[in-house]
């Protein structure tokens with residue numbers, strides 16, 4: 001019953017999503033004037049406990065709504081925005097995400113904001129703009145090509161060019177500062193102009209081949225409604241050209257296009273492909289930007305100034321007033337899934353967003369995920385196939401090398417060494433792939449079989465030789481000096497067993513002393529700019545061996561590579577994770593796609609101890625699609641995702657018994673509650689049980705009924721969080737991608 005006093009005196013309140021690890025929103029009071037100004041989707045500064053935080057208004061509560069009088073209402077500290085910065089659709093998307101992934105709403109809302117706005121900084125930041133002062137400065141910059149380049153661009157807009165635009169055009173801030181020192185230009189802070197720029201073509205599209213044309217037409221037919229498309233085409237079959245031609249029509253309508261690429265895929269080459277086709281504002285959103293650049297790009301997207309938004313995973317939550325198309329390139333890539341904190345999958349969120357915004361979503365890949373094929377089978381996704389590589393390029397041929405019977409030298413089969421030699425003699429390039437960095441994965445005592453293990457993890461130390469000899473745990477980062485003798489038996493001969501990229505580099509240098517071996521992995525490219533140097537070297541037509549980890553596998557174009565050698569695929573074939581074989585196949589095909597892109601035909605060699613692996617043989621002798629079809633059958637038979645819906649509970653503490661007992665007890669509750677709808681596996685120790693000194697335990701929940709799985713989980717998860725001991729860490733991973 002409402003009491004009469006609350007009707008007589010209106011109470012002005014807003015409900016706020018506050019960035020704390022709690023599942024509720026919180027009510028705050030404000031003045032009548034603030035209330036009138038407040039909009040849902042605007043930021044407010046609030047105090048929470050002892051913290052000052054930035055929250056988002058998610059609801060304006062009617063002033064005459066009854067108030068729980070036992071509750072003391074705090075006032076907001078400040079209204080930070082005079083209008084909404086997150087629009088209704090994005091708020092809807094975020095609310096859905098928080099519910100679907102069962103993560104605190106306040107934390108989820110934060111993922112939609114650039115850091116500066118999260119910190120409560122004002123929205124209307126001034127932007128650095130460069131004005132030209134000297135119109136005849138050619139003589140002053142004769143000696144610097146960079147300065148001449150920058151000067152040319154400044155001259156095009158003498159009255160001021162935004163620094164971010166200049167950066168996009170390849171002009172570095174340092175160069176501008178050098179010009180400023182010479183009195184040639186001047187940096188001023190100016191209000192940003194958010195007016196959109198109509199798109200015009202910078203370059204004519206290619207003539208689409210019949211398959212491309214069909215794909216383009218199919219998507220454009222659905223231009224103003226939601227439909228999901230899977231663009232399934234080999235590497236080099238012209239998927240990007242298809243995106244570009246569809247984008248062209250959407251941009252012409254004055255709408256925005258959101259393009260998501262994998263973390264590693266947002267290279268200068270990718271960016272320049274979009275830039276050289278269209279004259280329009282392009283906003284880049286990725287983790288490499290500093291806070292103010294990211295804010296500017298975000299604002300350009302959010303105000304509608306940018307027509308193309310090119311970003312990685314988290315860009316899916318950017319507010320876009322005018323969204324007309326979503327493209328996800330390399331849809332199968334694992335980097336679209338956030339693996340910690342708010343664990344969402346940008347591809348799945350994109351499909352929901354397409355539906356919400358009523359625009360088409362295109363997922364493209366040469367190796368589509370089993371999830372997408374399954375959606376296609378259910379009629380929820382339209383498949384568009386591209387089967388020809390452009391020009392004369394043909395797909396390389398794959399060969400399996402049986403390591404059990406092969407003659408080897410340094411772990412590489414003699415036959416393969418011979419093949420590599422042949423290519424180098426023909427002045428071609430070779431790509432050697434091994435997904436393991438460091439020198440060797442194991443250090444062993446030859447006398448007593450002692451192995452060097454990380455004291456904090458259930459894992460061997462990796463041997464590294466550069467920049468000095470040391471042991472490194474790739475799981476927790478612990479670094480140890482190299483022991484001089486066995487700590488167990490004092491024996492002096494300690495042997496490095498197995499191979500990492502650094503050891504293979506040594507072996508290849510020994511085998512092919514006249515040729516360059518170019519190693520590309522996290523250790524060799526950690527210095528800024530070194531990747532660019534390597535890349536330039538690869539683009540020259542000189543014989544060389546490129547050696548690397550998966551950094552080499554994605555997206556790049558290596559026209560002179562005619563042979564790809566994959567040294568070890570067995571860890572992927574033997575893993576317990578049900579997705580491991582899919583990932584291995586994707587990696588093989590992606591690496592394979594690097595070869596034979598030029599005029600010459602390519603070959604791929606796979607070294608394995610399991611040459612008879614049935615799925616591997618289907619992949620090698622037929623193709624990825626046939627492989628996917630068979631894998632899908634196996635998944636269906638085993639009732640694994642996507643044929644059942646999964647959730648993974650991870651539990652971590654210093655005591656494994658505590659984990660097991662706690663999870664068992666709650667598993668029992670869930671079993672009773674859910675009446676057989678949820679299949680519970682575990683709890684079991686995680687594949688790596690001890691990591692950084694803490695024990696990990698898992699429990700997998702599976703059900704054919706997604707809605708009911710989520711329904712039971714919701715209550716159960718809140719309960720489990722409420723009851724957990726304070727020294728235990730728990731997380732819930734909805735639709736987990738990795739079971740580790």
Ligand code: ADP
Pocket residue numbers: 206207208209212233234235236237238239240241242390391
């Ligand atoms: P994908 O994105 O599938 O790897 P791309 O779109 O990058 O393929 O195309 C591979 C190469 O083929 C590029 O150099 C591209 O310019 C060229 N290409 C694509 N479509 C055509 C076409 N219709 N006509 C001529 N060349 C094309």
Ligand code: ZN
Pocket residue numbers: 445446447448449450486487488489490491
């Ligand atoms: Zn020993």
Ligand code: ZN
Pocket residue numbers: 454455456457459473474475476477478692
């Ligand atoms: Zn460790």
